[in-house]
Amino acid sequence: MLFTSFIFVCFLPVCFFLYWLLFSKNVTTQNVFLLIANYFFYAFWDWRFLFLLIGYGLVNYFIGLKIGEASTERQQKGWLWLALISGLGTLIFFKYTNFFIGSFADLLALLNIHANLYILNIILPLGISFYTFQTLGYVLDVYKGKVSPTKNLLSFLTYTGFFPIVMSGPIERSTNLLVQLQRKRTFDPEIAKDGLRQMLWGFFKKIVIADNCALIVDNIFGNYRHASSFSLLFGAILFTIQLYADFSGYSEIAIGVAKLFGFDLVRNFAYPFFAQNIADFWRRWHMSLTSWLTEYLFTPLSIALRDYGKVGLIFSILLTYIIIGFWHGANWTFIVFGAINGIYYIPMILRGRLNKKTAKSKAKWLPGLPEAGRMLGTFGLIVFAEIFFRSETVSDALRYIRRIFSASITQYRDLSGHLDLWMFIALMFIVEWIQRDKQHALQMNNKSAIAWRWGIYTLFVLLIFFAGGEQQRFIYFQF
Amino acid sequence: MKRFLLHVFAFCVLIAGLLFVITQITDRGLRHSNYSGFRVWNDIRNGAINADVLIQGSSHSWVQIDPHILDTALHTDSYNIGMDGYSFDVQYARYRMYREYNRKPKMIVQVLDYFVFNKTTSLFDKHQFLPYLDNGYINDEVTQVGMPAYYHYLPFLKYQENPEYIDVGLREFFDVKHWPLTVYKGFQGQDRHWDQSQFDNFRHNFKYITPELSDETLNDAYRFLDSCRKEDIKVVFVFTPHYYQFSQMVAYKSKYIQFLKDIASRYGAAFFDFTNDSICYHKDYYYNGTHLNKWGATAFSLKLADSLKTIYK
Numbered sequence: 001m002l003f004t005s006f007i008f009v010c011f012l013p014v015c016f017f018l019y020w021l022l023f024s025k026n027v028t029t030q031n032v033f034l035l036i037a038n039y040f041f042y043a044f045w046d047w048r049f050l051f052l053l054i055g056y057g058l059v060n061y062f063i064g065l066k067i068g069e070a071s072t073e074r075q076q077k078g079w080l081w082l083a084l085i086s087g088l089g090t091l092i093f094f095k096y097t098n099f100f101i102g103s104f105a106d107l108l109a110l111l112n113i114h115a116n117l118y119i120l121n122i123i124l125p126l127g128i129s130f131y132t133f134q135t136l137g138y139v140l141d142v143y144k145g146k147v148s149p150t151k152n153l154l155s156f157l158t159y160t161g162f163f164p165i166v167m168s169g170p171i172e173r174s175t176n177l178l179v180q181l182q183r184k185r186t187f188d189p190e191i192a193k194d195g196l197r198q199m200l201w202g203f204f205k206k207i208v209i210a211d212n213c214a215l216i217v218d219n220i221f222g223n224y225r226h227a228s229s230f231s232l233l234f235g236a237i238l239f240t241i242q243l244y245a246d247f248s249g250y251s252e253i254a255i256g257v258a259k260l261f262g263f264d265l266v267r268n269f270a271y272p273f274f275a276q277n278i279a280d281f282w283r284r285w286h287m288s289l290t291s292w293l294t295e296y297l298f299t300p301l302s303i304a305l306r307d308y309g310k311v312g313l314i315f316s317i318l319l320t321y322i323i324i325g326f327w328h329g330a331n332w333t334f335i336v337f338g339a340i341n342g343i344y345y346i347p348m349i350l351r352g353r354l355n356k357k358t359a360k361s362k363a364k365w366l367p368g369l370p371e372a373g374r375m376l377g378t379f380g381l382i383v384f385a386e387i388f389f390r391s392e393t394v395s396d397a398l399r400y401i402r403r404i405f406s407a408s409i410t411q412y413r414d415l416s417g418h419l420d421l422w423m424f425i426a427l428m429f430i431v432e433w434i435q436r437d438k439q440h441a442l443q444m445n446n447k448s449a450i451a452w453r454w455g456i457y458t459l460f461v462l463l464i465f466f467a468g469g470e471q472q473r474f475i476y477f478q479f
Numbered sequence: 480m481k482r483f484l485l486h487v488f489a490f491c492v493l494i495a496g497l498l499f500v501i502t503q504i505t506d507r508g509l510r511h512s513n514y515s516g517f518r519v520w521n522d523i524r525n526g527a528i529n530a531d532v533l534i535q536g537s538s539h540s541w542v543q544i545d546p547h548i549l550d551t552a553l554h555t556d557s558y559n560i561g562m563d564g565y566s567f568d569v570q571y572a573r574y575r576m577y578r579e580y581n582r583k584p585k586m587i588v589q590v591l592d593y594f595v596f597n598k599t600t601s602l603f604d605k606h607q608f609l610p611y612l613d614n615g616y617i618n619d620e621v622t623q624v625g626m627p628a629y630y631h632y633l634p635f636l637k638y639q640e641n642p643e644y645i646d647v648g649l650r651e652f653f654d655v656k657h658w659p660l661t662v663y664k665g666f667q668g669q670d671r672h673w674d675q676s677q678f679d680n681f682r683h684n685f686k687y688i689t690p691e692l693s694d695e696t697l698n699d700a701y702r703f704l705d706s707c708r709k710e711d712i713k714v715v716f717v718f719t720p721h722y723y724q725f726s727q728m729v730a731y732k733s734k735y736i737q738f739l740k741d742i743a744s745r746y747g748a749a750f751f752d753f754t755n756d757s758i759c760y761h762k763d764y765y766y767n768g769t770h771l772n773k774w775g776a777t778a779f780s781l782k783l784a785d786s787l788k789t790i791y792k
Contacts, residue, residue: 020480187480187483189482189483454493458493458497462494462498465498
């Protein structure tokens with residue numbers, strides 16, 4: 001069920017009323033209802049994969065209990081390995097099997113061995129990368145003693161399949177969401193209103209910005225061999241904006257929906273295009289994934305390699321970013337995308353500036369020139385890496401980049417044809433810049449005049465209604 | 480909770496009200512617009528036609544029969560309500576709307592082609608119907624073909640997919656811009672020339688063409704012919720010329736035309752068949768295998784007028 005579909009517009013209010021009016025008696029009734037809503041939401045896409053989701057929940061629930069009951073560290077480690085093998089094994093089977101088969105065949109071809117390997121027809125279950133990491137995070141936290149294993153199966157299953165986030169995150173931690181699921185939620189009108197505002201902003205970004213960009217981007221990347229260098233540059237910039245609007249839009253809607261049900265989810269984006277260097281960018285982009293990998297991969301790895309100094313640190317960063325790239329999809333393009341981002345860190349590491357936090361912009365209206373320059377530079381680096389993210393193959397990406405510098409610039413694309421889209425993009429960035437200290441761009445208190453607030457809501461609702469692009473799937477659904 | 484719901488409800492009412500007003504203004508603006516194909520719809524709805532000779536059909540009517548020529552030759556008042564891309568089922572809905580607002584014609588020229596009695600399965604230029612969904616005939620027909628049924632109950636959603644028409648409607652309503660007239664009494668001659676490569680591609684992709692018939696659409700046609708007979712409206716079936724190389728690709732051509740002739744004779748309608756006329760061999764008169772350009776339309780309209788003279792009084 002897409003957040004932008006008509007069925008979701010019906011599903012959400014029905015769930016909201018049933019949840020608060022009929023099932024709000026105690027935490028059990030609330031969770032029973034949420035579990036049903038979760039499974040209905042997920043099964044609406046493909047009911048067969050619902051069993052996989054339930055299976056993930058049950059296996060990790062029991063492994064969590066077993067780790068808690070284990071008397072020796074060896075036993076605990078055994079259970080942890082079981083969780084890792086079963087969770088990552090399932091993920092690898094569904095997501096990466098064909099990639100490994102294809103890459104193996106390519107490798108054999110390089111050795112002049114032409115094997116006729118069988119490619120499996122595997123459907124990727126929606127959200128598998130997200131709920132795998134979410135449940136593994138719980139088991140790892142139990143293993144590390146950060147949380148006690150939960151004995152409440154109902155709340156754990158609700159946690160693994162929580163409908164606002166099951167498809168595309170944010171990847172929630174048990175220390176946050178599971179804890180909230182174990183206590184009764186009470187309705188807070190201010191939080192609910194804030195949730196609606198956040199959803200409105202998410203819908204604006206997805207429907208007005210991302211969906212409108214999609215058609216142009218698809219056209220440019222689909223015909224890049226015949227496009228002028230100006231068009232290619234334009235396409236790469238627009239894709240970077242599309243990806244941001246699409247994914248952060250989804251996250252804003254998910255967090256907003258969760259607020260309607262009384263939950264406070266982790267933030268996933270913090271205005272990443274205002275970042276002033278690459279480390280700052282990744283602290284603001286897909287924060288739930290980067291913090292997950294920082295905690296469970298980068299930190300242990302960099303500690304293990306600390307004796308190797310900067311080389312160890314560079315290796316840890318490169319590996320973490322390659323895994324971030326590979327997490328996105330079974331294609332070399334994502335691996336290169338991750339590696340490029342890792343490489344961007346090397347100058348910072350060598351200059352010992354990795355852990356220096358960038359000062360927050362104090363500018364009230366416009367950033368200063370050096371600040372704006374750093375933002376643009378970081379944006380440029382991201383645009384370059386995103387060409388690999390969007391291209392079908394690494395060769396396509398390389399050809400795309402080559403054409404940017406070699407194709408004729410004179411047959412330049414007429415930008416006036418997309419004037420309205422540029423205006424919407426400008427509107428998005430202006431609102432986000434003004435609101436950059438807030439959790440989301442439409443966060444406002446009730447002290448502002450009602451006419452002002454309602455005027456803003458009305459403007460965005462009308463833009464969503466009349467300026468939206470053709471409905472597209474969320475990009476991150478494929479991951 | 481109550482206060483929250485009250486606020487949400489009030490905001491929804493505000494938005495619905497605003498959308499309703501925008502939709503109303505857009506509808507009214509488009510109902511006075513010449514933009515795109517709205518002029519013919521508006522003439523129908525405003526009862527501004529009241530023609531003695533009504534020409535109806537698909538694009539074979541729209542771009543091929545010039546009412547100016549018929550008016551001059553027959554000393555009458557004719558109007559072309561041909562609809563690009565639609566079979567008889569939708570044409571019939573438009574005819575019924577026509578009759579709701581206009582007096583009965585003396586004669587109807589029903590233009591035929593190889594797909595006229597096919598069932599319409601998708602909406603072509605869907606936007607053209609939007610300001611007229613309040614008409615029962617149109618709404619029923621286009622809803623069957625794929626127009627969302629909820630547009631009838633939630634009219635403010637109907638322009639969501641075509642916001643450019645809101646822009647046109649608002650400009651027309653507030654007299655900011657009026658679009659020029661591009662049709663003459665519904666007719667729009669095409670200033671285009673024959674494209675051999677396009678025709679070669681067409682022949683490459685379609686080895687032959689099979690005329691299609693739908694029982695449902697045929698039943699509409701029988702109802703239409705029956706009502707015309709009862710109202711004493713003369714009906715003339717006109718099979719317009721097609722480029723001869725296209726006609727050679729049509730399977731069961733003579734059988735199909737005979738079937739149409741039988742229908743015509745059953746209901747006492749005249750039948751003019753131009754599928755073997757000399758125009759069919761004149762490539763310069765066409766812009767593709769099935770449509771005449773404006774020079775071909777003139778030549779054909781003159782011939783048609785001569786034929787109609789024999790039966791029109």
